[in-house]
Amino acid sequence: MRAVYVTSFEMPCRLEVWNDALKPDIDDNKKVLVKVHAAGVNSIDKGIATGQFNRLHINPPFIPGLDAAGIVEVAGGDVTKFKPGDRVYIFSRKMGSFAEYVSVEEDEVRHLPGNVSFQQGAVLATPYLTAYRAIVHRGKAQRGETILIHGASGSVGLACCQIARTLGLRVIGTASTREGENLVRENGADSVFNHKTPEHVTQVLDATGGKGVDLIVETTTSLNFEGDVKMSAANGRILVIGRGPGHLQTPLAGLMPKELDVKGVGLITATKAELEEAFDFIEHNVKTGSLVPLVGRQYRMEEASLAVQSLGKSNGILGKQILNICQG
Ligand SMILES: NC(=O)c1ccc[n+]([C@@H]2O[C@H](COP(=O)([O-])OP(=O)(O)OC[C@H]3O[C@@H](n4cnc5c(N)ncnc54)[C@H](OP(=O)(O)O)[C@@H]3O)[C@@H](O)[C@H]2O)c1
Structure with missing residues (x-):
């Protein structure tokens, strides 16, 4: 599969697209494999890609990215809430969303409200949960x-x-x-x-x-x-x-x-229960139209470095930057 990699901790960050990355597996029955359509680019991704924020103690090469939206490709045998074909968005604790496929725990996946696009779905997790x-x-x-x-x-x-x-x-x-x-x-x-x-x-x-x-x-x-x-x-x-x-x-x-x-x-630091409460509030209000996720500049995978570097600069940011990953 194609994926964006951090290959070394550098400032400014430099990300590479690999065309032969290993497609992840759902290595246990509780996981969900998601085909990623769009991934949100967050300030924290910049900290992670430059080695400033290494809470997972992970060393390059690795695939960054916490937020994404896409379609369930495979659901493990113990997964109860999702099935192949479901439109979803994710908040991945172990990263990996800057890729065509990401494997995540069931509790990191949420159904994408029907009235928003994949691009908008990629904006829903980190920004709204933080807010x-x-x-x-x-x-x-x-x-x-x-x-x-x-x-x-x-x-x-x-x-x-x-x-x-x-x-x-x-x-x-x-x-x-x-x-x-x-x-x-x-x-x-x-x-x-x-x-x-x-x-x-x-x-x-x-x-x-x-x-x-x-x-x-x-x-x-x-x-x-x-x-x-x-x-x-x-x-x-x-x-x-x-x-x-x-x-x-x-x-x-x-x-x-x-x-x-x-x-x-x-x-x-939010607990699972607190995240659940926040997700419920966000989805309810997205469905009613009170919350409307705003997509800012859209980048291709090859432009991931540019997208991440643009974060934190005071340049009249208008909405959330995203990476478009898979089409259709
Ligand atoms: N604590 C957490 O859990 C958590 C989670 C997510 C994000 N964050 C942090 O939240 C911050 C915002 O993230 P973001 O994703 O929203 O970034 P962003 O999309 O890049 O937006 C940054 C915003 O900061 C504004 N800004 C620039 N200089 C400023 C100043 N002197 N005073 C007030 N505002 C200023 C920018 O406005 P102009 O471009 O118009 O100047 C822009 O609106 C980042 O520091 C990020 O690390 C924290």
Whole structure:
């Protein structure tokens, strides 16, 4: 089969397409073999491909990729929920989705709602699960609260906007381009400001009548934390999903007067039950049309390096980058 491989940990990452990769087997009866139509390209794939994030302690060569959508080719004898021909999307703990076929555990597979394409399905796992984990599990958001989503035009940011709107929150977003601002507004934000200008701090405070926001989803903590403390309402929660460049310089004394909570968000830490709950919420709301996964730039397998390298650059990201793998 054809597959994209990490052959060495390099910066910037360099991925290769192999035309003679071994097609995986369902080496036990609980596994499902999926023919991949499209794979989502996530920031974490960049960390994995460059050796920055090696939680599986895996060495090259290996096939990266956590998210994908496609069709079940083979279901093991003990698999109860899936059969060959089912349209599915996956969230693979052991990676391997940047390939024509991937073998995954049954609990890593979900039925793809009928109203979305394979490309949209490839956007559903990591971005929406992270957004749900931040807003619901960690943020404990309540209807009527106000949330600021920093980096709202990115893939996690757009998922956050849609989920927050669905939950009845008032949404404020940030983006650095006019197209990004428009997209964030179309996806649920009442107001959108530019995170590249320091004025966004006073703009957010003005938009909340000086009270500040109850929750902040923060993608670029090292650059924005000082402003986040200023923009937070009393008892606000700052949800850290991304680190940003360099180190945090901000003194923490600002947290005390407003009794702010700073919470880390780690999708990797979610339990199976929490993931199940998040998947159920996502699928229900995709079916009703409240959540609409947005596909950004689409790449061919040969362009995988380009797709992964483009992540994390502030370039007016619009939706999620995907790799198109098998056609038809
Ligand atoms: N903790 C977890 O479990 C978890 C899971 C998934 C992802 N993440 C992290 O979440 C972050 C976002 O991932 P993603 O996939 O959404 O990335 P993405 O699609 O590349 O989007 C990045 C976003 O960040 C924005 N941005 C750039 N500079 C910014 C700044 N100074 N302040 C605020 N926003 C800024 C970009 O906007 P412009 O292009 O308009 O500047 C863009 O909207 C990454 O750091 C990723 O590692 C964490």
